[in-house]
Amino acid sequence: xxxxxxxxxxxxxxxxxxAAGRAFGDAPAAAAAAGGHEAALAxxxxxxxxxxxxxxxxxxxxxxxxxxxxxxDGHADAEMFAAIADAIExxxxxxxxxxLDGVLGxxxxxxxxxxxxxxxxxxxxTEILDAQSAFVRRLMEAV
Amino acid sequence: MATAVARVAFAADSGGGGSSKxxxxxxxxxxxxxxxSIPAATSLFIxxxxxxxxxxxxxxxxxxxxxxxxxxxARCVMTPGNHTNGPGGKSxxxxxSAWLSYNQARGTLxxxxxxxxxxxxxxxLTDQYVDVAGIRFIFLNSGAVENVVDKPGWPVPHTGGAxxxxxxxxxxxxxxxxxxxxxxxxxxxxxxxxxxxHDNPTMQNLIDxxxxxxxxxxxHSSLILQGHDHCMQLMHPQGASGTYPGLVSGVIGLCSTxxxxxxxPASNTSQKSWLQFxxxxxxxxxxxxxxxMDDFSLxxxxxxxxxxxxxxxxxxxxxGVTGAATATIRTLAS
Numbered sequence: 001x002x003x004x005x006x007x008x009x010x011x012x013x014x015x016x017x018x019a020a021g022r023a024f025g026d027a028p029a030a031a032a033a034a035g036g037h038e039a040a041l042a043x044x045x046x047x048x049x050x051x052x053x054x055x056x057x058x059x060x061x062x063x064x065x066x067x068x069x070x071x072x073d074g075h076a077d078a079e080m081f082a083a084i085a086d087a088i089e090x091x092x093x094x095x096x097x098x099x100l101d102g103v104l105g106x107x108x109x110x111x112x113x114x115x116x117x118x119x120x121x122x123x124x125x126t127e128i129l130d131a132q133s134a135f136v137r138r139l140m141e142a143v
Numbered sequence: 144m145a146t147a148v149a150r151v152a153f154a155a156d157s158g159g160g161g162s163s164k165x166x167x168x169x170x171x172x173x174x175x176x177x178x179x180s181i182p183a184a185t186s187l188f189i190x191x192x193x194x195x196x197x198x199x200x201x202x203x204x205x206x207x208x209x210x211x212x213x214x215x216x217a218r219c220v221m222t223p224g225n226h227t228n229g230p231g232g233k234s235x236x237x238x239x240s241a242w243l244s245y246n247q248a249r250g251t252l253x254x255x256x257x258x259x260x261x262x263x264x265x266x267x268l269t270d271q272y273v274d275v276a277g278i279r280f281i282f283l284n285s286g287a288v289e290n291v292v293d294k295p296g297w298p299v300p301h302t303g304g305a306x307x308x309x310x311x312x313x314x315x316x317x318x319x320x321x322x323x324x325x326x327x328x329x330x331x332x333x334x335x336x337x338x339x340x341h342d343n344p345t346m347q348n349l350i351d352x353x354x355x356x357x358x359x360x361x362x363h364s365s366l367i368l369q370g371h372d373h374c375m376q377l378m379h380p381q382g383a384s385g386t387y388p389g390l391v392s393g394v395i396g397l398c399s400t401x402x403x404x405x406x407x408p409a410s411n412t413s414q415k416s417w418l419q420f421x422x423x424x425x426x427x428x429x430x431x432x433x434x435x436m437d438d439f440s441l442x443x444x445x446x447x448x449x450x451x452x453x454x455x456x457x458x459x460x461x462x463g464v465t466g467a468a469t470a471t472i473r474t475l476a477s
Contacts, residue, residue, distance in 0.1 A: 026254050027270035027314040052290055053235055056194050056226070058401040061162035066195050069234045101426030104373055104403045 046076040047112055054108035060100055063107035064088050077115065080122075084114050145436035149276035150179040154430040155190025155330065155370020156224070158204045159399025163194065164428035164448065166207050168398045171448035173211035175432055178453060186275055187214055188282075190370040190395065191224025191330040196289055197237040202245035204399075209249055220273055220280070221246060221253045223266075224330035224371065225287040225295065230265035236290050239265045254282075260299050260311075264288050270311060272318050276435040278474065279320045281364075283311075285331040285346065295331035295371075297349040306348050306357050315352060322475040323389070324439055325364040327353060332369035332394045334380050336407050336420065341372050347384065354387055362389055365472050366441065368431065370396035373403040375429055375445050375456060377418040377470050391418060391472055393443070395431040402427060419445060419468040420458050429456050441472040 053070040057063040067085040071078045113136070120129045152172040159165040176185040187208060193201040209216045223242060231238025246253040257268030265288060272281045286292070286299035294301075298311040306312040319325055333350050335341035348357070355361045367390065376394045380387040402425060427449060434442040445456040445468035455467035 025272045025318055026257060027268060027318075028310055053195065056400055058159060058164065058194075058399065059162040062160060062194065065160070069195065073234050099426070102401050103425055104401045106401065 049075050050081070050112065051105075051108045054111065055105070057107040058102060060088060060092055060102075060107070063111065064092070066107075067111060080115060080118055081111070084111060084118060087114075145438045145440060147179070147434040147442065148181070148437050149184040149186070149435040150176065150181075151186045151188060151275060151280070151433040151435065152176070152430050153188045153190060153328070153368050153393075153395055153433060154208075154398035155368075155394075156192045156373060156396040156400045157189055157208075157370075157398035157430075158191075158193030158197075158201060158226070160194065160201070160204055161207075163204075163399040164397075164426075165204055165399035167450075168428050168430055168448045169207040169211055169214075171446060171451050171453070172208065172430055173213045174451035175446060175453055176211075176213035182213060184276065185213065185215070186218045186220070186273075188280065188328055188368075189219065189221040190328060190368065191222055192226040192370065192400075193237075193242075194226060194399065196235060197223075197227045197229065197239060197242050198231070199238075199241045199244070202241045205245065205249075209251075216249045216251050219249075219251045219253070220271075220282060221251065222282040222328055222330060223269055223284050225285075225289045225292075227330075228264070228266045228284070228286065229288045229291060230263065233290075237265065237288060239267055243267060260284060260286065264292055266292075266299060268311075270314060277324060277439050278435050278441070279318070279325045281315070281318055281325055281327050283315070283327065283329040283349065285329040285349075285369075287331065294345045295343055296345040297329065297352075301345065306352065312352065312357075316358065319363040322477045323362055323365045324474045324476065326433075326441075327364050327367040329367070329369055331371045332392065332396075333367075334378070334382055334392055335372045335394060336374060336376050336378075337372065337403060337405065338408050341403075342382075343371075344384075350380070350387065350390075353390065365389055365474055366391050366393065368393045368395060370394060370398075372396050373400045374420075375431075375468070376420045377443065377445070377468070378420070379418060391470065393431060395429075395445070397428055398430055398448075399428070401425075418464070418470045419443075419456075420464055439474045439476070441474065443470045443472060444468065 054066040071082045227242050229237030243255045254269045254271040260266040260268050269284045272279050285295040287295040298309045331343045333346040351357050353364045372394050373396050380392050429448045432444045432446050447454050447456045458464040
């Protein structure tokens with residue numbers, strides 16, 4: 001198996017008005033809390049879990065912060081996602097006024113694609129990684 | 144000609160960090176308040192959600208708003224969203240105790256002493272009202288918890304669709320001002336342009352309560368403001384479940400987050416009833432400005448926060464509504 005560095009591939013791709021004082025009203029306190037609720041999430045796929053962490057990211061900075069939390073919580077492929085977060089941060093450090101605004105879902109989707117490419121890098125051949133990277137680039141141009 | 148006597152800014156999904164659009168929105172709101180002729184008659188209402196989830200660190204995102212020279216924390220009210228409610232304990236589960244502590248420390252008007260709707264899920268009773276220039280703004284916790292409870296609702300917990308006998312319902316019925324000089328603010332929208340999963344049918348009870356349908360009374364409000372969906376829209380609800388004459392539903396959820404930009408499904412009929420719709424472009428952001436007039440009408444303007452000039456958003460032409468995003472809401476005294 002021949003491997004190529006992941007980063008190389010990555011780089012290629014109150015009260016106002018007349019009122020004198022406060023005039024506010026509060027609802028009465030609710031009844032006692034309902035029974036205990038187990039907050040633990042049901043078993044779900046890595047992608048679904050990651051998406052939950054990153055769903056509301058609006059920028060790459062926020063995406064990295066969300067990714068770091070995912071890693072810190074010890075979810076699947078934490079080591080790989082830590083490397084991806086490192087790579088994003090390195091690239092961001094070299095970004096110079098580029099328009100990098102996203103839309104809802106863009107950042108988790110992009111990170112999952114990077115995860116796939118990284119997996120090809122780790123477990124596939126250079127030929128496969130290069131072919132898939134080229135194909136993804138063509139797809140990006142096609143859409 | 145009516146004269147503005149108070150100005151309110153409403154921003155939901157507004158608790159993003161320094162790399163989000165929150166600083167731009169905060170600066171734009173500050174400028175809007177600075178332009179108003181009565182500086183002490185300005186109020187900021189926050190419609191919830193800190194990103195990624197509420198904790199002591201992300202609550203500080205609101206410092207961007209509350210340290211602005213023309214924004215007074217003592218005239219700020221927040222209502223929780225699904226990224227706010229929660230018991231904490233994990234990094235991806237909100238810790239609402241941070242919201243309570245922050246509001247107490249900042250001296251906002253947000254209610255922090257109401258106990259709990261569901262303590263085990265970290266959903267506090269924050270329902271309250273604040274009167275501004277003769278208009279009653281009623282804040283209701285719509286309840287869901289990110290990564291814990293998917294469905295919002297009013298009241299919470301759900302009681303099989305029935306609302307009679309619920310203490311929150313009883314309170315709301317006691318809180319209405321006569322007529323329609325009430326504005327309801329909550330996090331989750333009943334309807335969205337995008338339809339499907341963006342709609343929240345579990346909020347229908349609140350709409351029916353506003354319309355007076357649950358207890359056979361008259362409509363109590365002409366305006367409900369929400370967030371949760373990442374767009375800007377003002378609409379006359381016209382959904383499959385019926386029409387709601389006199390009610391305007393607003394979603395102002397583009398105050399720090401990335402926009403939702405996909406098209407509405409053909410099955411969604413609500414987009415036929417737009418007052419204004421500003422889906423704006425990638426990277427855009429804004430807030431809703433409400434000027435309360437001396438005849439108790441409400442002048443609504445969706446302000447573009449890309450700068451501090453106060454320019455209006457323009458509508459998305461494909462919705463069939465063109466021009467600047469403004470609307471006037473008439474209210475009734477009885």
